[in-house]
Amino acid sequence: MKKYITTPIYYTNGAPHIGHAYTTILADVFKKFEQMKGNDVFFSTGTDEHGQKNQHTCEAAGLPIDVFLEKQSGLFQAVFDRMGIDYDYFVRTSGEPHKEVVRSILTDLYDRGMIIKKSYEGLYCEGCEQFKKESDLDENGLCPDHKKAPKLILEENYFFRLEPYREWLREYIQLHPDWIKPQNYAKEVLKMLEEPLDDLCISRPKSRVWLGIELPFDKDFVTYIWFDALINYISTLKFGSNPDFNSYWANSYHLLAKDILKPHCIYWPIMLKAIGIEPVGKCIVHGYWIGEGGVKMSKSLGNVVDPNEVIDMMGVEPLRFYLINAMSISSDSPISISLLKQGYKQLANALGNLQMRVIKMVDKNLQGEIPSDVSLLAEDMEVLESVSKSFADVYKKDIDLETAIELSDCIMQACNKLNMYFANNEPWGLVKDETKMERFKQVVYTTLDALRLIATAIYPLMPNVAHSILKSLSADNEKLTAEFNPKALGVGKVIVPDPLFPYLG
RNA sequence: CGCGGGGUAGAGCAGUCCGGUAGCUUGCCAGGCUCAUAACCUGGAGGUCGUGAGGUUCAAAUCCCACCCCCGCAACCA
Numbered sequence: 001m002k003k004y005i006t007t008p009i010y011y012t013n014g015a016p017h018i019g020h021a022y023t024t025i026l027a028d029v030f031k032k033f034e035q036m037k038g039n040d041v042f043f044s045t046g047t048d049e050h051g052q053k054n055q056h057t058c059e060a061a062g063l064p065i066d067v068f069l070e071k072q073s074g075l076f077q078a079v080f081d082r083m084g085i086d087y088d089y090f091v092r093t094s095g096e097p098h099k100e101v102v103r104s105i106l107t108d109l110y111d112r113g114m115i116i117k118k119s120y121e122g123l124y125c126e127g128c129e130q131f132k133k134e135s136d137l138d139e140n141g142l143c144p145d146h147k148k149a150p151k152l153i154l155e156e157n158y159f160f161r162l163e164p165y166r167e168w169l170r171e172y173i174q175l176h177p178d179w180i181k182p183q184n185y186a187k188e189v190l191k192m193l194e195e196p197l198d199d200l201c202i203s204r205p206k207s208r209v210w211l212g213i214e215l216p217f218d219k220d221f222v223t224y225i226w227f228d229a230l231i232n233y234i235s236t237l238k239f240g241s242n243p244d245f246n247s248y249w250a251n252s253y254h255l256l257a258k259d260i261l262k263p264h265c266i267y268w269p270i271m272l273k274a275i276g277i278e279p280v281g282k283c284i285v286h287g288y289w290i291g292e293g294g295v296k297m298s299k300s301l302g303n304v305v306d307p308n309e310v311i312d313m314m315g316v317e318p319l320r321f322y323l324i325n326a327m328s329i330s331s332d333s334p335i336s337i338s339l340l341k342q343g344y345k346q347l348a349n350a351l352g353n354l355q356m357r358v359i360k361m362v363d364k365n366l367q368g369e370i371p372s373d374v375s376l377l378a379e380d381m382e383v384l385e386s387v388s389k390s391f392a393d394v395y396k397k398d399i400d401l402e403t404a405i406e407l408s409d410c411i412m413q414a415c416n417k418l419n420m421y422f423a424n425n426e427p428w429g430l431v432k433d434e435t436k437m438e439r440f441k442q443v444v445y446t447t448l449d450a451l452r453l454i455a456t457a458i459y460p461l462m463p464n465v466a467h468s469i470l471k472s473l474s475a476d477n478e479k480l481t482a483e484f485n486p487k488a489l490g491v492g493k494v495i496v497p498d499p500l501f502p503y504l505g
Numbered sequence: 506c507g508c509g510g511g512g513u514a515g516a517g518c519a520g521u522c523c524g525g526u527a528g529c530u531u532g533c534c535a536g537g538c539u540c541a542u543a544a545c546c547u548g549g550a551g552g553u554c555g556u557g558a559g560g561u562u563c564a565a566a567u568c569c570c571a572c573c574c575c576c577g578c579a580a581c582c583a
Contacts, residue, residue, distance in 0.1 A: 011583040048583065120581080131581055157581080188509045188578080201581050208581095224581070258510090258577065288577080292516075296576085328518075331511050332576060339517065342531055349544060357541030364540085412530085419545060428540040499542055 002244065003034050003041045004252040004281075005399075008260060009048040009091060009232050012072035013057050016079045018289050018297075018335060021307040022323045023255050026286070028085045029324060030253065030399040032460035033407070036482040037395065042248055044236045045080065046091030047073040051225035052204075055211040065211065069094050079307060083316050084463070091232045093213075101235035102228050103216045105275055109160065110217050114274055115202065117158050117218075123150035155205060158221065162197035165270040169193060172269070172279065180265055181400055182329050185258065185285040189265045200267060202227040230268045234277065252281040253399060261285060286327060286401055292336035305335050313337075314504065317462040318344045324461055325408035329401050341504060348501035350415035351454070351465075358422065358447045359472055359494045365431050368493040370448060370474070371441035376487065380446040383421050384486035387414045387450050391457040395482040411458050418450050448473060449489040456480055465500055472497040 007027045010020050024045055031043045049069045058068040073092055080087065091098060109115050122131040125148065132150050170193045173179060173186055180186035203221040204212065212222030233254065237245050256264050269279040290296055291303035310319050322343040327333045362368060376384075390410045397403045422443070430440035455469035459480050470476035474492030 008583080013583075051583075053582070122581080124581095155581095184510065191508055192578090194508095198580095204581075225583075226581095229583080260583070261578075263583085287510085290576080326517075328511090334517070336516095339531095342517080346530070348542060353542050353544050355541095357545080359541090361540050422540085423538080423546045426538085426540090428538090431540085501542080503542060 001039045002247045002251060003039050004237065004248040005030050005034075005041060005043045006233050006236070006252070006254050007045040008254075008256050008264075009046040009093065009229055010076055011051075011053070012047045012049050012069060012076070013053040016076050016307065018305045018307055018323075019257060020076065021079065021083065021319075022289060022327070023257060023286070024080055024085055024087075025083060025320050025323055026284075026401075026404065027255050028083075028087075029320070029404055029460045030255075031086060032463065033395070033399060033403075036459060036480055038481065042088050042237070043086065044089040044091055044233075045085070045087045046089070046232060046236075047076055047093070048225065048229045048232075049073065049092055049094040050212040050222070050228055052209050052211070055209060058211070066094075082311060083307070083320070089236050091236050093228060093232060097238075098232055098235040099213050101239055102213050102223060102231050104240065105231060106223065107216045109274060115158050115160055116199075117156060118199075119154055119156050120201065121152065121154045124153045125150040157201050157205070158203040158215065158218070159199035160202045160227070160271070160274075161199050162266070162270050163199070165273055166193055166197050168273065169266065169269055178282065178398075179279070180283045180285065182285065182402075184330060185261055185265070185283075189261065192262065192266060197266070200224075200227070226263045226267060227271070230263060230271060233268075233280070234272075234275075239277075249277065250281065254280050254283045256283065256285055258285055258287055282398075284399070284401060287330075287332040289323075289327075289335045290332045292334045292339060303336060305337065305340070310337075310340060314340065314344050314501075317465050318347055318501065321347060321408060321461050324404050325412075327401065327405065329405065344501060344504060346412065348499075348503070350412060350419060351458075352499055352501040354415055354419055354422070354447075355451060355469055355472065355497065355500065358444060358451065359496055361427060361431070362444055362448070362494045363496050365440075366444070368495075370489060370492050370494060371445045372491045374438075374441050374445045376442050376446060380442055381486065383417065383446055384449055384453070387417065387453050388484035388486045390414065391453060391484045392482070394457075395484075407457070408461060411454060411461070414450065414454050414457075418447060418454075421450075422447055445489070448494070449487060452489050453484055453486070456484065468497060468500060471495065 005027050007023045010016070027043055027045065031041045034041045049072075054069070058065055061068055063071070069092070077090060093099075106115070124131050170190060173190055177183065177186065180189060202224045203215055203218075204224060206220055206222060209222055212225065213228050215221045215223060237248055239245055254264055264283055272279055289305070295303065297304045307319070319340065322340050326335065326339070326343065362370065390413070394403060394407045394410055397406070425443040427440050427443045430436040430443065451469060452473055452475050455466045455473070459466035466480065467476055472495050473489065474494065475490060
């Protein structure tokens with residue numbers, strides 16, 4: 001089956017932060033998860049390179065626009081590459097293939113009378129370069145940021161009407177309870193849809209914003225950034241010319257943070273409907289990463305977690321694991337260096353140490369030979385079967401925040417279970433008694449085989465760790481799949497590995 | 506009274522829909538073990554479950570009511 005996974009395209013005005021890293025890692029985890037189930041996954045990410053803020057930052061930097069955008073977009077590509085993100089396509093909205101699709105959609109909607117020109121009157125603050133609502137102003141009617149009175153100006157613009165589709169969208173959401181996940185966000189969108197929707201202004205006069213896609217039917221305007229950016233999801237799939245478009249789109253997943261719920265769950269489905277495409281398969285919404293103690297991350301507080309610094313300290317994969325495991329489904333989640341270290345230590349102790357203790361034991365006492373032809377006791381089989389089953393159950397689920405968290409949880413549980421099993425059976429005692437060698441081999445085999453299952457299950461979260469463990473078990477020769485069969489470890493020799501998670505100090 | 510989410514041991518969370526001895530990870534203390542990465546196993550201390558000498562109930566973290574605090578959305582700023 002074909003599947004399509006997208007991240008939002010990131011605004012190039014700033015540098016990549018932990019939130020960008022999270023959404024993109026989540027998408028990468030989902031891709032690998034689906035690939036293990038045998039699905040053909042197309043994963044896209046990219047950068048959003050238009051709009052007023054980019055324009056300003058570029059002007060302040062004194063760079064030619066293409067140089068500026070290349071540089072900013074490169075920051076995102078660099079960190080994603082460093083994190084080993086296996087994206088299939090990196091879209092840049094400044095690229096011609098994307099612009100062409102946007103223009104053809106605009107032309108089509110305009111020709112069909114769905115885009116209309118009208119005048120807009122509002123209070124405009126020249127400092128903010130934005131229209132203000134009365135409620136945005138302070139008690140004296142001044143802009144709170146610039147302490148200046150906004151001007152009443154009249155401006156012509158192009159608008160796309162949302163209201164005719166409001167009822168349809170409400171019904172769609174009610175009929176598809178899994179369309180927006182977690183469901184509390186669906187509830188929030190339904191609330192937004194209780195009131196009539198204003199027309200969406202989809203143009204900006206070039207006198208204010210020049211960095212954008214020129215309207216094909218009026219050269220004095222560029223396209224509003226959201227109208228442009230959302231279309232990346234279909235321009236990436238080469239809408240209009242790709243014969244596989246429908247099969248990817250039918251199983252598509254948009255990942256997004258909660259701040260961009262409205263564009264993705266109101267503007268976008270309505271735009272799609274108007275274009276003649278069914279809504280995206282599923283929207284997976286997540287919260288924010290905040291500082292420890294629930295305070296917002298800020299440079300002045302010194303609690304900003306920079307993905308590059310974390311990677312320097314502990315490597316990519318512990319960061320991946322932490323981000324997946326620690327994000328709460330229904331609320332924002334804290335992150336800090338000390339919390340990350342805590343997560344790292346858990347991996348080192350429960351998983352890294354488990355691998356090392358059993359492998360060194362086999363290396364020393366069995367000349368590294370993995371025991372073959374062992375007939376396990378019922379209690380051994382129970383361990384392997386319960387671990388297999390917990391993994392198989394998770395892999396049956398559709399991708400979701402819950403699924404990702406559950407996967408990471410059940411891996412930790414399996415590690416804990418194995419450490420306990422190992423300790424209870426005291427193989428270091430068995431090996432000293434000739435008459436107990438058979439039992440020794442059973443215990444060791446069970447632990448090694450469980451480790452193989454854990455390594456397989458952990459692949460989407462920590463691909464290199466998965467391969468390292470399998471390699472140490474001489475089991476790295478097959479393609480990883482979501483099949484978890486107990487007692488399937490082949491013959492061979494173990495290889496004593498370097499520690500997966502060295503002591504951090 | 507705009508909308509949504511959250512407030513449970515020092516920290517991070519689960520439990521709340523379907524009321525019934527308050528759980529998990531981490532940190533701290535003690536013991537054990539010794540195969541292993543300052544690891545592993547066992548036990549312990551630590552909580553008036555935001556507030557209300559509120560309501561319902563034999564019984565409330567969980568259901569109802571009121572209030573307080575934090576976060577996000579309330580826009581032509583992603």
